[in-house]
Amino acid sequence: MTETSAWVIFIAAIFTNNILLTNFLGMCSFIACSGQIKTSLGLGTAVIFVMIMTTIINYVIYHFVLVPLGLVHLQFIVFIAVIAAFVQLVEMFVERFSPKLYFALGIFLPLITVNCAILGASLFMIIRNYSFMQSIGFGLGAGIGWAVAIVLLAGLRQKMRYSHVPKCFEGVAIAMVVTGVLAMTFMGFAGMVTIQ
Amino acid sequence: MGFSIYLYSVLSFSGLVIVLAAGLMIAERFLINYGICKLDINAGEKPLEVNGGQTLLSCLYANEIFIPSACGGKGSCGHCKITVTSGGGPVLPTETPYLNRKEIRSGVRLACQVKVREDIYVRIPEDFLNVRLYSSTVLSTRSLTYDIKEVRVKLNDPAEISQRPGQYVQIQAPSPEGPVFRAYSISSATYEPNEVEVVVRLIPGGIGSTYVHNLEVNDEVIFTGPYGEFYLNEDPSVEIVCVGGGAGMAPMKNIIYSLYDRWPNRSCWLFFGCRTTKDIFYLDQFKELEKKHHNFHVIYALSDELGPDEKWDGETGFIHLSVDKHLEHGIPRQAFLCGPPLMIEAVTRVLEEKGLRPDDIFYDEF
Numbered sequence: 001m002t003e004t005s006a007w008v009i010f011i012a013a014i015f016t017n018n019i020l021l022t023n024f025l026g027m028c029s030f031i032a033c034s035g036q037i038k039t040s041l042g043l044g045t046a047v048i049f050v051m052i053m054t055t056i057i058n059y060v061i062y063h064f065v066l067v068p069l070g071l072v073h074l075q076f077i078v079f080i081a082v083i084a085a086f087v088q089l090v091e092m093f094v095e096r097f098s099p100k101l102y103f104a105l106g107i108f109l110p111l112i113t114v115n116c117a118i119l120g121a122s123l124f125m126i127i128r129n130y131s132f133m134q135s136i137g138f139g140l141g142a143g144i145g146w147a148v149a150i151v152l153l154a155g156l157r158q159k160m161r162y163s164h165v166p167k168c169f170e171g172v173a174i175a176m177v178v179t180g181v182l183a184m185t186f187m188g189f190a191g192m193v194t195i196q
Numbered sequence: 197m198g199f200s201i202y203l204y205s206v207l208s209f210s211g212l213v214i215v216l217a218a219g220l221m222i223a224e225r226f227l228i229n230y231g232i233c234k235l236d237i238n239a240g241e242k243p244l245e246v247n248g249g250q251t252l253l254s255c256l257y258a259n260e261i262f263i264p265s266a267c268g269g270k271g272s273c274g275h276c277k278i279t280v281t282s283g284g285g286p287v288l289p290t291e292t293p294y295l296n297r298k299e300i301r302s303g304v305r306l307a308c309q310v311k312v313r314e315d316i317y318v319r320i321p322e323d324f325l326n327v328r329l330y331s332s333t334v335l336s337t338r339s340l341t342y343d344i345k346e347v348r349v350k351l352n353d354p355a356e357i358s359q360r361p362g363q364y365v366q367i368q369a370p371s372p373e374g375p376v377f378r379a380y381s382i383s384s385a386t387y388e389p390n391e392v393e394v395v396v397r398l399i400p401g402g403i404g405s406t407y408v409h410n411l412e413v414n415d416e417v418i419f420t421g422p423y424g425e426f427y428l429n430e431d432p433s434v435e436i437v438c439v440g441g442g443a444g445m446a447p448m449k450n451i452i453y454s455l456y457d458r459w460p461n462r463s464c465w466l467f468f469g470c471r472t473t474k475d476i477f478y479l480d481q482f483k484e485l486e487k488k489h490h491n492f493h494v495i496y497a498l499s500d501e502l503g504p505d506e507k508w509d510g511e512t513g514f515i516h517l518s519v520d521k522h523l524e525h526g527i528p529r530q531a532f533l534c535g536p537p538l539m540i541e542a543v544t545r546v547l548e549e550k551g552l553r554p555d556d557i558f559y560d561e562f
Contacts, residue, residue, distance in 0.1 A: 085220055088220055
């Protein structure tokens with residue numbers, strides 16, 4: 001069997017295997033920060049950046065440190081530590097060199113440390129045995145997919161502010177229902193391309 | 197063999213964490229270090245040099261400039277507003293809920309959110325520059341009603357406070373998350389610069405009021421102050437109207453006693469709304485003052501129905517009705533209101549009907 005190209009994985013990670021809408025990872029910040037398109041766009045951008053960087057770093061650490069030393073069982077804890085440290089570093093770096101970007105992303109970066117979609121992407125990369133290029137494609141795709149999903153929900157929630165939602169469904173409840181409907185629409189893409 | 201895997205795991209994970217931590221520390225050393233920045237206050241009035249990287253609020257505190265801040269720099273009270281004329285960077289998302297459009301245009305920022313990264317130029321109201329950190333000892337405590345206490349402290353360092361009537365201090369109270377500051381109006385008059393008195397109602401579960409109520413004589417109290425931008429009208433022909441309700445007595449007591457110390461013949465009204473006779477305090481004291489100064493009028497009103505064992509020969513009903521009844525229309529006046537929001541709203545309406553301009557009505561809502 002030939003290797004799936006990185007490009008296909010990239011597209012699949014956005015649509016058919018959207019990390020948020022098919023795997024339901026990163027739900028907490030997805031629900032909490034989807035009030036306005038502007039904030040969700042900021043968070044989405046930060047997630048894309050951190051996701052692609054951490055998948056690359058974790059790929060290198062996994063294949064060049066953990067596998068040779070026979071410490072594969074440490075992957076969870078190592079990945080978490082790497083993500084946390086990386087986010088800290090990025091925050092300092094951005095704050096120093098691009099104040100503009102820092103003001104756009106600043107408050108979202110700490111939120112990302114605990115976003116399970118980031119850890120999920122690194123773990124999927126291991127489970128699915130991706131090569132280096134495939135990992136880059138997957139990291140980028142999963143990040144963009146997550147950002148697309150949160151911006152979609154934010155847009156819908158902004159509109160919903162003017163609609164008559166039954167009292168018992170107000171707030172998070174209707175957001176969950178809408179997320180479900182969104183997930184179903186994304187199932188329409190299923191089967192176009194498959195990645196394992 | 198079975199054991200070594202644990203050893204390797206622990207060692208390699210510890211190694212990784214150490215490498216990451218070291219990397220972060222090195223990065224911090226080079227990235228967060230902004231060197232010495234100039235902090236210029238009110239266009240050269242007070243040039244300071246501070247270490248960059250901290251928040252503006254902590255830089256100012258370190259240099260003994262006490263901007264009011266009730267939340268302790270968490271960005272949740274919105275009290276630490278100052279004007280940053282340059283060097284503050286763009287307004288942060290954490291600040292926008294506390295600033296209106298006009299404030300954003302004129303450069304108003306929350307000092308606890310602005311980080312000093314370069315030379316920064318700020319404008320701070322003159323009043324804040326006079327704010328000091330005081331240490332004091334409790335002279336006396338007195339229960340005024342079942343839930344209101346009067347606490348008087350003697351200032352140790354600095355030994356004098358220069359306050360205007362209507363201003364407040366922030367008392368430091370201990371809490372599980374470290375010291376917090378709570379604001380209380382000064383009730384002692386301006387002619388007693390060595391002492392500060394506050395009148396505090398106990399709020400069940402309240403950090404500040406519980407602390408103040410449990411103070412005993414000779415306890416040490418730390419506070420900052422004075423804050424507040426009320427200015428008493430200096431024109432002796434202007435009548436002063438004080439309207440208070442509940443525990444809102446402290447600033448009025450200060451205003452009235454300071455007023456009669458300076459202008460013995462000035463005209464002044466005090467309206468105070470209580471629920472029942474149990475809530476009445478300071479009435480005898482004010483009656484005595486009324487005898488001494490014939491232009492001083494004191495009116496207490498009870499809003500609840502009298503109980504069977506209560507005796508009261510004064511006014512009844514809500515306090516804004518008494519204000520309406522006693523004040524004539526069209527005399528130049530300045531009003532100071534202190535009490536619950538509904539009372540303030542009602543009294544403001546009555547005073548505006550009596551011809552007061554909104555600028556002359558000052559209120560302290562709680």
